[in-house]
Amino acid sequence: MRSEPAGDAPLLPSGGEPADATDPAFETVRPGQPTPGRVGRVGPGADEGLADPGEPGRRQRHELWMRRALEVAVTGPATGGPGDGDTAVEDVPVGAVLYGPDGTELAVGRNERELTGDPTAHAEVLALRRAAQRLRRWRLEGCTLVVTLEPCTMCAGALALARVSTVVFGAWEPKTGAVGSLWDVLRDRRLNHRPEVYGGVLENETSAVLRAFFR
Numbered sequence: 427m428r429s430e431p432a433g434d435a436p437l438l439p440s441g442g443e444p445a446d447a448t449d450p451a452f453e454t455v456r457p458g459q460p461t462p463g464r465v466g467r468v469g470p471g472a473d474e475g476l477a478d479p480g481e482p483g484r485r486q487r488h489e490l491w492m493r494r495a496l497e498v499a500v501t502g503p504a505t506g507g508p509g510d511g512d513t514a515v516e517d518v519p520v521g522a523v524l525y526g527p528d529g530t531e532l533a534v535g536r537n538e539r540e541l542t543g544d545p546t547a548h549a550e551v552l553a554l555r556r557a558a559q560r561l562r563r564w565r566l567e568g569c570t571l572v573v574t575l576e577p578c579t580m581c582a583g584a585l586a587l588a589r590v591s592t593v594v595f596g597a598w599e600p601k602t603g604a605v606g607s608l609w610d611v612l613r614d615r616r617l618n619h620r621p622e623v624y625g626g627v628l629e630n631e632t633s634a635v636l637r638a639f640f641r
């Protein structure tokens with residue numbers, strides 16, 4: 427659904443510039459420029475550039491799936507193996523669930539960067555890997571990735587490469603988010619695969635889990 431850029435003047439190229447803005451659509455992304463998703467952080471109803479939240483049925487499904495992702499985030503494997511004692515660094519509680527086209531839960535992932543010492547062990551990447559292993563293919567078309575926190579650049583890139591059809595995330599991540607906050611990788615019109623994106627789903631609950639961790 428294309429939205430008219432009414433009232434969001436700061437994000438819009440004013441008349442005549444830039445010359446290379448061949449596509450005047452609101453969600454056009456230019457390097458170094460704020461992306462439309464930034465305004466989406468304002469709150470419900472302000473999510474220009476995001477997919478239409480749609481009928482109640484879809485919203486309810488997304489919220490149900492987000493609750494499952496939250497469950498994965500907070501009940502992940504205990505961090506710090508035996509003997510690590512107080513020196514163990516806990517992983518930030520981020521959970522992801524990958525659903526198949528029919529809504530079947532294919533795989534889950536929880537951020538395990540500290541647990542495994544792997545810089546790529548983000549929840550989304552782990553869920554993608556496990557689902558791909560299970561399906562024995564790297565293409566995850568028709569699938570929906572649900573994650574409690576706005577994906578980073580790595581995960582957004584991985585989601586695009588996996589051809590995931592829909593991405594649903596909870597809390598916005600203004601410092602590193604790559605799905606509307608700092609970058610907008612998934613809706614960059616230069617890419618040929620752009621998943622539908624729904625951001626800020628159960629934002630209060632998902633933010634609360636992170637705040638509690640960092641407190």
Ligand SMILES: [Zn+2]
Nearest residue numbers: 548577578581
């Ligand atoms: Zn990530």
